Amino acid sequence: MNRRTRLFLMIGLSAAAVAIGASAMAFAEPEVKKAKLGKKAPEFTLLDTSGQERSLSDYKGKTVVLEWFNLGCPFVQRCYKSKAMQDAYMKSKQWDKGIAWLAVNSTYTTTAQQNDAWIKSYKPKYPILLDTDGKVARLYDARRTPHMFVIDKEGILRYHGAIDDNRLADKPADEVTNFVVSAVRQLVQEETVTPDYVKPYGCSIKYKP
């Protein structure tokens, strides 16, 4: 890199340092309907696999975890086979007994039989909501499975992204950071949720064409 480039870079880096210093940036953008960190999580209503209607507002006053889910995705399968997801649920529940956990399946090809087989196999302690047309996934800009969202008791979206930092399953369980459990713990302890976003990993959401 030539001298001029370095000079620019130095100037740029100084500016970057200033920008980082002001990291507690306030988002003064107008309220939007789509999910956004620090904003009210958008309302939705979906049917679960048993045909019961469930709305986000049903869980008013509770911490809510949304887990974007696709039973055909090997990353989701791995989370369930290794019990990483079930452990995350249990640990979150230990921190916050009243927590509501909702799995959302936006995979348009999933059949009711496949959902039933999954439920029989893994016996999740939370409902699976059916978002076959992908409307709620789009509302939340859910991109992957799994893609996790944590909403606080006031209905504000406080975390979204990866479930953990073990994207290729190469870490021993005691070295894995589960970002959902971490967010729930921080909410209970009235701390700022940090991180509030970690790029999710997994399969892309299979939206209805």
Next chain:
Amino acid sequence: MPAVLVLSAPAVAHDQFGPTNLPRRTSTDHLVAVNMVTDVQRVGPGQTFHLALIFDIEPQWRIYWKNPGEGAPPPQIKVQAPSGFEVGQTMWTRPGAFKTPLGPVYAYEGQAVLFVPVKAPMRLADGRVTLHAEIKWAVCKDVCVLGEARRSVIVETTHRPVESPEVADPILLKHRMRLPGSLDTVSGASVTFDGTLLSITGPAQGEKKAAYFPGHSRGVTYHEAEVTVTNDRFRVVVRVDLRPNNALGEPMVLGGLVALGEKLDDPCYDFQFQLPMPNGR
């Protein structure tokens, strides 16, 4: 819901001797066949050579670049080398860029080769050493499939310096041409960052098109880049959001790949620089 096959390459050690026995698809059952070879016949004291991981990928399926964009996680390679051998960072060749409804995906199709540099110790005896690699990947088309394999390679060692140590294997040569050069070495190239906008300019080397593939660093979010080529110069401008709290204590690094032209064999250059930590570390 289409049937989903979850396959793993057998976790059987597969010894290759040096650079010979170039990759063969060992099984048609797998979506990805992985082979590991070296780019040397023999290694001398202090010499750097490369392990080459050759991925033969089923048509229309993809494995991913170090920043997959909206794709699945990239392959992970863990190398075990004998004591005294230093294993460097994986070197990623130029990927293809594919548009998806969620955003761009950076990935490899057909055949991909990733290189891992290894430096031999300064004191080396005549003999042989074995290097092992554990490789994990996700390969995706409409669905993703996880795979893993272990591979080993034997390298001859000599206590004498080795002249012309590299093997001119056509597959390795072809893919090595796709390794990015450093933007630092390009005369007239510059990178600036004002805290929000990252600007990269340089000579287009006769190419009419250019693209920018962003790097990946926690706490750093790149928006869509504006890329132009005029008067044989490329210009990339991309807005960057920095969220130090999301870096999980890791340094935040700005970087990426500038890909000139449209073909995988066209020139490409990478750059990266670490941003100062907010607490001055």
